Amino acid sequence: MSTPSALDPGSDHMVQPATGTAAILITGYGGPCNIDEVESFITELTGRTHPPVVVESIRRKYLAVGGCSPLHAVAGQFADALSAAINERNESHTPVELGFRYSQPRIAEVMRRFYAIGVRDVITVSLSPFESKITTVAYRSTIAEALEELPGMRVIETPLLGSMPAYIHAHASNLDFAISELPSDLSGSTFVVFSAHSLPVADLLGAEDPYICGIRSASDQAAALLQLPGGKLSDSLLGVELYGSGEGRLHWAVAYQSTGNKPGAWLGPSLEDVVGRAAKHGYQAVAVCPIGFLTEHMESMYDLDVEIADLAILSGIEFVRSSAPSSVPTLVNALADELSAMITR
Structure with a gap:
């Protein structure tokens, strides 16, 4: 098996080098990054093609909220806040990255980049706060498939945020x-x-x-x-x-x-x-x-x-x-405390 590089082909994102052997992978559903990705996103998500009228109605929804899924920006802010909080608590740098099931960056791609920089323990945090077949179970399946090509890597799942x-x-x-x-x-x-x-x-x-x-x-x-x-x-x-x-x-x-x-x-x-x-x-x-x-x-x-x-x-x-709570400092800090304890075990 060839060793994956830290910078995957087709990706412009470099995972920051770790000074320990652990990293945090925040998993989620994903969403279209621009209006042109809407049709391919919903096709992969549902496993079937849709009539043009259905695609157009979904495109109009995304246009109404900026032309793309808001999830990427909001989840990115959550990941940045969590990264800062974790690395305030630990001497070593612990990478914190997003990985999505149905859009870029893909869960498997991020795991390969982690592997390339020496990470062998991946701690996962699900953006989906509650257990379900189409979210958390699907994320685990994707992770299990990726692990087949990454010998020696193990994944530890945090309790669901809910x-x-x-x-x-x-x-x-x-x-x-x-x-x-x-x-x-x-x-x-x-x-x-x-x-x-x-x-x-x-x-x-x-x-x-x-x-x-x-x-x-x-x-x-x-x-x-x-x-x-x-x-x-x-x-x-x-x-x-x-x-x-x-x-x-x-x-x-x-x-x-x-x-x-x-x-x-x-x-x-x-x-x-x-x-x-x-x-x-x-x-x-x-x-x-x-x-x-x-x-x-x-x-x-x-x-x-x-x-x-x-x-x-x-x-x-x-x-x-009410607003969703991803930016609430007490939640970010509580999760950072739990993750920091898992990193140092």
């Missing part, structure tokens, strides 16, 4: 701030929605799927930090079965957004349905917390800030949503 107290605290703090931006006379008539990306039902393991359980647990914990009651499954809240609470100073529920084009049933209830029902049941505002997301991306900046905001306004209610 289980970290700092992640929950960051989301709760951002949500509390978003609610405070509403007019004071709406404080008692605001419906809170914890949103996460919908998934195909065929990719889930039933009601006890780790993704569903993880989202509900994180929502419960965030609600508790805002002194709201814990959730339960009920059809008495908005006339449809929801996980949430109709008690306390603010009522809340979990909903799922950004349903894809894959045929078949998708995980619900949909965020659109919940927002519409909240308006019909007399709530005057809706506050959305993207509990399923670490970073801002197209699903937050378009699906929430454009589509759901428009729906709320047309339904006659106010809309606010």
Whole structure:
């Protein structure tokens, strides 16, 4: 096997030399870097071609948020902040790099560059905070394939961010701030929605799927930090079965957004349905917390800030949503502490 170089063909990114043998690989879905990559990205993502009308509708969404996926810039800022925090804690330089499943830089490419500079321990951090077949499981599969060509390299996975107290605290703090931006006379008539990306039902393991359980647990914990009651499954809240609470100073529920084009049933209830029902049941505002997301991306900046905001306004209610927490210093520092401990073990 030929030794991979630190600078892969077709890449203009050089991994900084490590002074130890460990590196951090931040894994994610990826996204198109420009408008011309949209069609190839969604084709690879879904494993099939799409009619021109579907491609054009997706292109228009990306054009509305700058002509590319916001993920690259936002995740890059997260990686830079994490790198600075880790290297403040350790004497040796530890490379921190992004690797994506469906776009550049590819997970396998980054692992080969790490290998070329002497890295043998790769610690992974997933940008997807909760376990699912199409995110974290897919990342592991890609990593396992890459390892077959990198003898002596091992990969250590950090706990998913959705289980970290700092992640929950960051989301709760951002949500509390978003609610405070509403007019004071709406404080008692605001419906809170914890949103996460919908998934195909065929990719889930039933009601006890780790993704569903993880989202509900994180929502419960965030609600508790805002002194709201814990959730339960009920059809008495908005006339449809929801996980949430109709008690306390603010009522809340979990909903799922950004349903894809894959045929078949998708995980619900949909965020659109919940927002519409909240308006019909007399709530005057809706506050959305993207509990399923670490970073801002197209699903937050378009699906929430454009589509759901428009729906709320047309339904006659106010809309606010909290920011994703990737830039919250307490979260970055908590993760840096955990990674630093793993590096020195």
